[in-house]
Amino acid sequence: MKQILQLLEENARLTTEQMAVMCNLDEEELKNKIKQLEDDGVILGYKALIDWDKTDREYVSAVIELKVAPQRDRGFDRIAEKIYNYPEVQSVHLMSGGYDLMLIIEGKTMREVAYFVAYKLAPIEDVVSTATHFVLKKYKDKGVIYKMPEKDERECVL
């Protein structure tokens, strides 16, 4: 199972035939295992990694540190739910340390993100404070380095 997940995490576009060869499994068996992982919610989806900076799409993203007051019985779950339902919110993590929730927000412009923080996030009951950090450049995300693949410079010797 771990091997299948690692392969998919690395490259979700491998065909089941290719993966079966690599894992030394029967293709049908492999398909069943992947289906099981999907049904169990272990595999939640398959997406492409896109470097939007190479396109003409205008966007900004920001990391937001949120301090919140946890609620009786529900802890942070309820407020996290409330926040992750906004489509602007790309990710939500509960953190140890100086603040509670770390969000990554995307918007078309800085102003749009600023408005979202000021008018949507900050007013939520139980949100104690926010700190917004705009992303200037993305170098590496999800283990992938955001630059052109390098040419194979290996020389043929002997």
Place this chain on the structure above:
Amino acid sequence: MDYSKILSAKSQSLKPSGIRKFFDMLGGMDDVVALTVGQPDFVTPWHIREAGIESLEMGKTYYTSNSGLLEMRTEISNYLKRRFDLSYDPEREIVVTVGGSEAIDMTMRALIDPGDEVIIPTPCFVCYEPLCRMADGIPVSVVTEEKDNFKLTPEKLNAAITPKTKLLIMPFPNNPTGAVMTYDDLEKIAEVLRDTDIMVLSDEIYAEMTYGGKKHVSIASLPGMRERTIVVNGFSKAYAMTGWRMGYTAAPAPVTEQILKLHQFGIMCAPTTSQFAAIEALKNGDDDIFKMTGEYDYGRRFLVNGLRKIGIPCFEPEGAFYVFPNIGVFGMSSEEFCERLLYEARVAIVPGTAFGECGEGFARISYAYSLKHIAAALERIGNFVNTLKK
């Protein structure tokens, strides 16, 4: 000036590497998918590079002792014990060399007298024969065959031994065939050698690249073999450190003494920066090895399966990172097949004959590439083979 009269006749008589010739054809061609290289598809892991950089920052730019930093030799000794159950004294039995190639060269020079015979299982890496000749030895080729899984058999070894035999080269896991020798295979070879004075140069540069759950066995770990074996290994393949030029010999003290003397006069010492990087590799690099070997194994399965599906018979390689398919079935010489594949399908592979005449009928394909790259090559090879069948 007539240089041919001036230059060493011995040097001039050496044939240039056959791989070289094929690579030269490649030069200037574009849109070629090459599966030719004999080096890892990874850069050296960052923590290892960092150790090299740090040594420079600290101003460690001096010579080391001739045999290498004692810490380096100690870590090599620990590594050989940990991975292959070999015991060598870091003070007296290990020399750090400039890559495995220098280790091979120095070992031959330390052992060979004019007229001594050196048994070389072929197909094999291209350097043994010329280095043997330069040491005034006589190379005796023993052909390993596909039907024996390209292993060296005791019968063939026995048939090649004469009173002049000084040294046996054991190039396993093998470049280009991908063959390995198991404990049982080695035991049969050891049995032939035990009552003789024949020494063994065991080139274990691909020792970490073995697949299918089979761990590499060093012939030096067999009873009675340590005293007659020179283990040659290095960092190029296991840690993706080809450019650092780091290798070593591990051998009984009297042999090491001679190797060290030659190394001292010829090289002085192996590069210091590389030694500091290699120490880090030995201390904290085992996981890198496992990770990279896992990736090679994917490539191996992928390529072998792909070739077989195309209809190219392919011996299941268990070591190194090469596949050695039988292309004789297409009724062409290796060179012709590889040339046509290059010009008609734009895929570069190396003709088997580059590794000795006995490589005729075969080709070496490296899988030290990304899966995407291998898949692209397989598609082209498939199309090419289909046109042959028509």
